[in-house]
Amino acid sequence: MKVIWASDYQEVSKRTADYIKAQILMKPNCVLGLATGSSPIGTYQNLVSAYQNGEVDFSKVTSVNLDEYFGLDGEHDQSYRYFMNHHLFDHVNIAKENTFVPSGITEDIEQETQRYEQLIRDLGGVDLQLLGIGHNGHIGFNEPCNEFVPQTHVVDLGESTIQANARFFGSVENVPKKAITMGIGTIMSAKKIILIASGQDKKEIIHRSIYGAVTPDVPASILQLHPDVTVIAAVD
Ligand code: GLP
Numbered sequence: 001m002k003v004i005w006a007s008d009y010q011e012v013s014k015r016t017a018d019y020i021k022a023q024i025l026m027k028p029n030c031v032l033g034l035a036t037g038s039s040p041i042g043t044y045q046n047l048v049s050a051y052q053n054g055e056v057d058f059s060k061v062t063s064v065n066l067d068e069y070f071g072l073d074g075e076h077d078q079s080y081r082y083f084m085n086h087h088l089f090d091h092v093n094i095a096k097e098n099t100f101v102p103s104g105i106t107e108d109i110e111q112e113t114q115r116y117e118q119l120i121r122d123l124g125g126v127d128l129q130l131l132g133i134g135h136n137g138h139i140g141f142n143e144p145c146n147e148f149v150p151q152t153h154v155v156d157l158g159e160s161t162i163q164a165n166a167r168f169f170g171s172v173e174n175v176p177k178k179a180i181t182m183g184i185g186t187i188m189s190a191k192k193i194i195l196i197a198s199g200q201d202k203k204e205i206i207h208r209s210i211y212g213a214v215t216p217d218v219p220a221s222i223l224q225l226h227p228d229v230t231v232i233a234a235v236d
Contacts, residue, residue, distance in 0.1 A: 001210060001223065001231065003233070004230065004233070008234050009198040011234060012043075012197075012198050013042025014042075016232055017043045017046030020047060021050055021056045023128045024058065031062045031063070031120075031123050031125065031127050033126040033129030033182075033187075034064070034066070035065070036066070036132075039133075039197060040087075044087040048088065048091040058093050059093050059095065064100045064120055064126060065081075065102070066129075066131070066140035066187070067179050068081065068101050068179060068180050070104050071104055071105065072105070072176060078168050080101055084101060104179075109180065113180055116182075117151045120152075120182075125190065125191065126190035128190065129193045130196070131187070131195045131220075133206065133209065134160070135164060136161065136205070137217075138158070138220070139187060139195075139219050141157065141179040141180075141181035142155070142181055142182075144158065145217075148183075149183045149184060151183040152180065156177060184219060188223075191228065193223060193228065193229045195220065196232050197231075197232075197233040198233070198235065200236070205218070206233050
């Protein structure tokens with residue numbers, strides 16, 4: 001695990017975007033695993049600027065997102081599909097049909113989880129997976145629990161996650177209580193992983209994740225066992 005202590009959010013965003021640009025340069029038809037939340041917004045802004053300056057070409061890139069709220073369709077302004085369109089896809093030359101986010105409004109949610117897992121396999125797996133981290137150590141929406149869940153699955157969101165996301169929904173009651181997320185095994189299958197975090201409120205969980213015991217109680221701690229993880233954090 002390589003750890004880069006950045007000085008602030010801007011540096012986290014710039015360095016992360018540089019890794020993603022390098023990935024696309026090395027393999028123009030790469031599969032990017034993308035994340036939502038406030039952490040990657042600056043990274044996406046840097047990527048949009050790089051595209052506008054002619055530094056990066058997304059035309060052959062495919063993307064798969066980590067997760068989606070259950071019950072929200074892609075038009076809902078708090079859905080992760082909407083987030084990705086708004087922050088990245090609408091502003092670069094990625095082909096929309098090559099951008100994948102789990103469907104939050106599927107009739108058969110179990111079938112959707114299997115479809116998504118198979119889709120990632122059919123794409124040949126993820127070359128570079130970007131991750132944020134929740135205050136309880138969740139990655140994607142893999143919440144602390146008794147065991148690591150390997151594949152894409154449905155989760156009941158934890159209380160702290162619901163509370164943390166209430167700011168986007170106006171109130172706690174409006175936050176969806178379930179989500180579809182890549183599993184820990186899905187995430188660990190990525191060839192390279194970048195975990196980003198900013199803010200003093202993430203300091204403790206970043207330290208527990210990278211220096212503490214590997215336990216499903218801190219889902220991000222599993223990353224210690226992956227052969228190619230870079231943590232880029234500004235938490236002081
Ligand atoms: C959500 C997302 C995670 C993200 C986390 C942290 O729960 N499902 O993928 O890492 O929020 O978000 P933030 O970066 O806003 O702290």
